[in-house]
Amino acid sequence: MEVTGHTRGPASIRDVAAAAGVSYQTVSRVINAHPSVRPATRERVLAAVEELGFRRSATALALARGRSRTVTVLTADTTHYGYASILRGVEEAARAAAYSVGVGVLESADEATVAAEVRRAADVGGGLVVIAYDPAGVRALEAVPAGLPVVGVVETPASPPADDRPWVWTDDREAAYRATRHLLSLGHETVHYVAIPSDTRPASARIAGRRQALTEADAPQPPPVQGGWGPAGGYAAGLKLAGDPSVTAILCGNDDLALGVLRALHEAGRPVPGEVSVAGFDDAPHSAYLTPSLTTVRLDFTGLGRAAFALLHGALEESAPITPHPVSAPELVVRETSGRPGPTDGG
Amino acid sequence: MEVTGHTRGPASIRDVAAAAGVSYQTVSRVINAHPSVRPATRERVLAAVEELGFRRSATALALARGRSRTVTVLTADTTHYGYASILRGVEEAARAAAYSVGVGVLESADEATVAAEVRRAADVGGGLVVIAYDPAGVRALEAVPAGLPVVGVVETPASPPADDRPWVWTDDREAAYRATRHLLSLGHETVHYVAIPSDTRPASARIAGRRQALTEADAPQPPPVQGGWGPAGGYAAGLKLAGDPSVTAILCGNDDLALGVLRALHEAGRPVPGEVSVAGFDDAPHSAYLTPSLTTVRLDFTGLGRAAFALLHGALEESAPITPHPVSAPELVVRETSGRPGPTDGG
DNA sequence: ACCGCGGGTGTGACCGGTCACCTCCATGCG
DNA sequence: CGCATGGAGGTGACCGGTCACACCCGCGGT
Missing domain, CATH: 3.40.50.2300 (Response regulator)
Incomplete structure (x- = not known):
């Protein structure tokens, strides 16, 4: 009815300008809150903007501004x-x-x-x-x-x-340090590590954090086991570790890995935390609800x-x-998968 | 050396055109594989493109084309x-x-x-x-x-x-139907349901699928329990259901919900699948590695x-x-959380 | 009365592409 | 030989904004 000759598609600043009886530049000024526009003019432009449902095109903006x-x-x-x-x-x-x-x-x-x-x-x-x-x-x-x-x-x-x-x-250096210390403090001789792919770098922060904790405790330093990203990789790594009766504590590069490790330990008949303790990284939402619930380091x-x-x-x-x-700093969340080492020589 | 006056920043088709000694339109034609460009010209343009590292601006493209x-x-x-x-x-x-x-x-x-x-x-x-x-x-x-x-x-x-x-x-109607039938076929009298928020609609496809299976089996139709999205909601719903000894089969709106339900059943001392069977939806990567592993319907x-x-x-x-x-059609993945109902009158 | 100044506006070019249309030239054909 | 045809390529406008600049006007100072 009142809109006569404006183009199809979304309204542009030219359309708004025409409707408000000003130049497109004035519309631009209003949009960008430029000070030197008379209040009355601003009102008229804003009314036209409202009426035409004008929205400034992100594309055109990007092109004109360069970013x-x-x-x-x-x-x-x-x-x-x-x-x-x-x-x-x-x-x-x-x-x-x-x-x-x-x-x-x-x-x-x-x-x-x-x-x-x-x-x-x-x-x-x-x-x-x-x-x-x-x-x-x-x-x-x-x-x-x-x-x-x-x-x-x-x-x-x-x-x-x-x-x-x-x-x-x-x-994550600190995170690995704390998790490792936690496990050592429970009485484990050492802490094995199932690594995410990035941790293969010798300079890996997590590996360094764990090493520091182990060194301070004069504990042996078993080499990390490669685990990949998902539960499947953790499972494979877990099966290997489960076969070694000297393994009583396993730190995992993330909670999914830990899940796979838990499963492998279960299948190998090694109770958690009775015989083996496990800890992860991330504190994924489901980790608190696992049975047993997973000790992990929450990362922000x-x-x-x-x-x-x-x-x-x-x-x-x-x-x-x-x-x-x-x-936020990493926060150790102690749950059910970590505990004192039990007698391992029995079985 | 050979590049003299072209602008700062990424090269535009005008820059390329200048370098190749043609007009910007010809460059455009080459980019868009327009047939009527002489091979020799095309070569020259492509060489210039290569040399200047030209990439067509997605922004300008969007502005010009309108989409x-x-x-x-x-x-x-x-x-x-x-x-x-x-x-x-x-x-x-x-x-x-x-x-x-x-x-x-x-x-x-x-x-x-x-x-x-x-x-x-x-x-x-x-x-x-x-x-x-x-x-x-x-x-x-x-x-x-x-x-x-x-x-x-x-x-x-x-x-x-x-x-x-x-x-x-x-x-997901079919998915719910299949999961429910699976549980019924194991001998459960009925199947309870822990719902995701969308399932509150009476027209919910999952609820309809479950209802159909229950109806066909002449089984009672306990109302769905609201669970939310995550394990926490499943846990809360699970605690309620765990208290009712007549509950022996629970279908959950997703695997996270099922995880919470499993935890609640564990805490309530009701073994899975010994006493209660549980099934989920989604087949999240970790579901196969839970202990017990989760029966679920894989959705594509x-x-x-x-x-x-x-x-x-x-x-x-x-x-x-x-x-x-x-x-892909939903696929029932039967794992360890579903089994025949055990004697529930004992405890 | 003249100038400078600054607020309020409008005009033109530009960002980097595309599209519509025009020109130029080499053919082929009647 | 004249002309329609089509391939090869160029020119101008446009997409929807922004920016740099010029303009007009009212005001205060001299």
């Missing part, structure tokens, strides 16, 4: 609890800052594929959060071209990151995601001073 | 296994089609918040996949403005969806995600005929 209010999270798996939590943290912070978040899954760790994925993510503009706990993620982080804002979510690094390529991490993945976004936000805009690391 | 090769997944939780798998399926299919995928988390089911989230997602253009298993998702699906391409991921609907607003689903969430994308892709472009539902 895109978008962060893309590159991850090897959306399904894994830790990764999914990081994604949630990023999304949460991004939403609060009116950013959009994209996801790219690194299907394989193959160099070319990863590089292609990084390029794709770069095409949309904005920043990148790379979850670099695993080989695919590490590759991706390396493949990010210079000049593209990126934050890596990594294990506790040995040396601080370069300024132009910040990292974010939880103190959501906070990690938020921190990653904050850093990126700081790099993309000249606001929000780069908040260092408002990530 | 943005992006799909945004709206979900209430990135952490939940089923949701995360759907996201992965969407991402997988999207990547194959050179689309980007965004995520929006519906933090609350509050109408205004959800509407705002939908608008935000709409701002980036492209299509929407809304995971509408829960109240927040259902609200979001309703709040999507007409004209915006959207696909809902829903429970088996009572009536087929409208053409312009397609849905995608697994046959990833396929669901891929199907959702395919539908959206069909709506966004005039290609890829709308493949109806290449989603």
Whole structure:
């Protein structure tokens, strides 16, 4: 009725300008809260905005400004609890800052594929959060071209990151240290370790934390067992360890691994925590409800995601001073899978 | 050396054109594989593309074409296994089609918040996949403005969806039917049900499937117990059911719920499957490794995600005929939590 | 009365692509 | 030989915003 000649599709600032009887630039000023617009004019423009249901196109904004209010999270798996939590943290912070978040899954760790994925993510503009706990993620982080804002979510690094390529991490060295000490304090001679893939690096923070605890206690240092990411890998590793009667305490790189280990111990007839104690990392939601419930170290993945976004936000805009690391410290959660070692010579 | 005056930042088609000694339009033609470009010219352009590291800007493309090769997944939780798998399926299919995928988390089911989230997602253009298993998702699906391409991921609907607003689903009616029949066939008198929030609707497909199985077997029909989404809710529901000695079989709306129920039964001293049988939905990765391992119905969430994308892709472009539902049928996976009912009158 | 100044607006170019349309030239055919 | 045809390529406008700049006007100072 009152709308006569405006174009099909969503209204643009030109449409709004026409409706309000001003120039498109004035509309732009109103949208951006520029001070020098007369109140009466502002009112008219806002009324037109309301009436036409105008929404400023994110695409056009990105093109004109050169950056895109978008962060893309590159991850090897959306399904894994830790990764999914990081994604949630990023999304949460991004939403609060009116950013959009994209996801790219690194299907394989193959160099070319990863590089292609990084390029794709770069095409949309904005920043990148790379979850670099695993080989695919590490590759991706390396493949990010210079000049593209990126934050890596990594294990506790040995040396601080370069300024132009910040990292974010939880103190998993400390986490491993505490979990190991907890198990030792119960009376176990040593603590075996089932590793997630990233822990194969000799510099792995978790391995270092465990080593420190073992060293301080003058305990033997059995080499880590490779477990992969999921329960299946933990199960396989668990079967190996279950066969060795000297094994009484097992620390696992994550809760899923621990679950597999628990199953393997069960099948091998080694009661938990009667004979063997088990602890995990992450405190996934189901860990508290397992039978027996899982002793684990809670890691603040959501906070990690938020921190990653904050850093990126700081790099993309000249606001929000780069908040260092408002990530909660790891917290040991003692549950039923850890206890004093029982007599193992009996069976 | 050879590059003299081209602009800072990523190269544009104008830069490439200058380097190759052609017009920007020719570059555009080469990029888009337009036939009428002489091979020699094409070669020159491609060489320039290579040399300058040209990548076509997704933003500019979106602006010029009017649509943005992006799909945004709206979900209430990135952490939940089923949701995360759907996201992965969407991402997988999207990547194959050179689309980007965004995520929006519906933090609350509050109408205004959800509407705002939908608008935000709409701002980036492209299509929407809304995971509408829960109240927040259902609200979001309703709040999507007409004209915006959207696909809902829903429970088996009572009536087929409208053409312009397609849905995608697994046959969870059949899934519930099969799981219930399985439990009945073991000799249980009836099957109790711990529901996920969406199942409160009287028209819920899962509830209908279970009802049908119970009806066919002339079994009593105890009302569903509300469980929520996570293990905590399952635990609470499980405690209630555990107190009733007549309860010998419990079907749960998802594996996390089942986990909580198992824990509650354990604490109540009711052995599984000795006294009570339990089954879940989803077949989450850890379910096979629980002790006892969980009988469940595997649902093809990833396929669901891929199907959702395919539908959206069909709506966004005039290609890829709308493949109806290449989603795998639910598959009953019988494990250790289900067995014949034992003597319950003893304790 | 003249100038400078600053608030309130409008105009043109630009971001990096695409699309519609035009030109130029080498053919083929009547 | 003249002309329609189609391949190869170029030009201008446009998508929906932003930015740099010019304009107009009222005001205060001299």
